[in-house]
Amino acid sequence: MTIYWERCDFCGLYKPTLRCAMFPELSVDFICCVSCPLRISKCKSPAWKSSIDQGLLTPRTRVVSSEERKRVFEELMKALGGKSETS
Numbered sequence: 001m002t003i004y005w006e007r008c009d010f011c012g013l014y015k016p017t018l019r020c021a022m023f024p025e026l027s028v029d030f031i032c033c034v035s036c037p038l039r040i041s042k043c044k045s046p047a048w049k050s051s052i053d054q055g056l057l058t059p060r061t062r063v064v065s066s067e068e069r070k071r072v073f074e075e076l077m078k079a080l081g082g083k084s085e086t087s
């Protein structure tokens with residue numbers, strides 16, 4: 001799926017837009033799509049539906065194991081190791 005950086009026809013802001021499923025001649029951004037009153041009642045396939053379903057636009061909450069956290073921390077300490085004395 002390609003996201004184009006265009007102007008949203010609904011709010012007028014320059015944002016990544018997709019073609020509106022209800023009004024094919026209009027471009028809609030993510031915010032306007034999810035807040036569209038027609039989305040639930042009439043819109044069968046909202047333009048941003050697949051993106052929303054895939055969680056592309058929501059903050060990723062990834063569970064990091066304690067081992068991984070420890071490893072990352074050690075790598076960070078290693079990377080900072082040589083520089084910490086100068087600061």
Ligand SMILES: [Zn+2]
Pocket residue numbers: 008009010011012013028029030031032033
């Ligand atoms: Zn908009």
